Amino acid sequence: AQSVTQLGSHVSVSEGALVLLRCNYSSSVPPYLFWYVQYPNQGLQLLLKYTTGATLVKGINGFEAEFKKSETSFHLTKPSAHMSDAAEYFCAVSKIDAGKSTFGDGTTLTVKP
Amino acid sequence: KAGVTQTPRYLIKTRGQQVTLSCSPISGHRSVSWYQQTPGQGLQFLFEYFSETQRNKGNFPGRFSGRQFSNSRSEMNVSTLELGDSALYLCASSPEGPTNGYTFGSGTRLTVV
Numbered sequence: 001a002q003s004v005t006q007l008g009s010h011v012s013v014s015e016g017a018l019v020l021l022r023c024n025y026s027s028s029v030p031p032y033l034f035w036y037v038q039y040p041n042q043g044l045q046l047l048l049k050y051t052t053g054a055t056l057v058k059g060i061n062g063f064e065a066e067f068k069k070s071e072t073s074f075h076l077t078k079p080s081a082h083m084s085d086a087a088e089y090f091c092a093v094s095k096i097d098a099g100k101s102t103f104g105d106g107t108t109l110t111v112k113p
Numbered sequence: 114k115a116g117v118t119q120t121p122r123y124l125i126k127t128r129g130q131q132v133t134l135s136c137s138p139i140s141g142h143r144s145v146s147w148y149q150q151t152p153g154q155g156l157q158f159l160f161e162y163f164s165e166t167q168r169n170k171g172n173f174p175g176r177f178s179g180r181q182f183s184n185s186r187s188e189m190n191v192s193t194l195e196l197g198d199s200a201l202y203l204c205a206s207s208p209e210g211p212t213n214g215y216t217f218g219s220g221t222r223l224t225v226v
Contacts, residue, residue, distance in 0.1 A: 032211075043219045043220050051212070099161055101215065103156040106155065
């Protein structure tokens with residue numbers, strides 16, 4: 001079975017500071033990994049995805065994530081936080097025969113002025 | 114390019130009633146998945162439809178059902194509503210399946226009273 005653990009249900013940063021949201025996964029086979037963002041009263045939006053190839057993945061809005069197989073991690077980073085980044089972020093894992101994605105519990109990012 | 118459209122956005126139903134939710138995926142996407150989102154359980158997979166066939170199913174009771182039409186539009190139905198069915202129901206479309214990454218609709222907020 002595949003699972004995802006997001007470390008820290010709430011993260012608070014100052015505007016302009018580094019954003020780091022942590023995600024660890026377990027999967028018996030090479031996984032497909034995703035980060036989604038959800039703003040209040042909206043659905044989830046795909047930020048970036050890792051399938052195969054380059055382990056550093058760049059996404060939208062200046063976010064990127066690095067796949068580290070040895071650490072089973074897929075942490076999300078952004079060099080400089082903006083007020084508009086305040087939202088809930090979900091890490092997700094999928095595999096070819098799973099038929100679904102398994103989501104973490106989410107991390108709420110607060111950006112302080 | 115139109116996004117994923119879910120109707121209605123909000124719904125209030127009485128315990129014991131049934132409800133039908135609708136989802137129009139992105140044009141060309143053949144896979145439609147449904148998720149239930151609640152504060153306590155997070156995002157839970159309901160089912161996936163692909164080319165009018167249910168391809169995968171989550172661990173929900175038989176009161177939850179769905180279907181997909183030839184134009185890829187999908188509906189889900191919940192019969193004999195319970196208070197615990199109150200949730201945000203999210204439809205997610207993808208070209209071939211979850212490993213592509215999802216495009217989510219804004220969801221239907223169902224409240225059971």
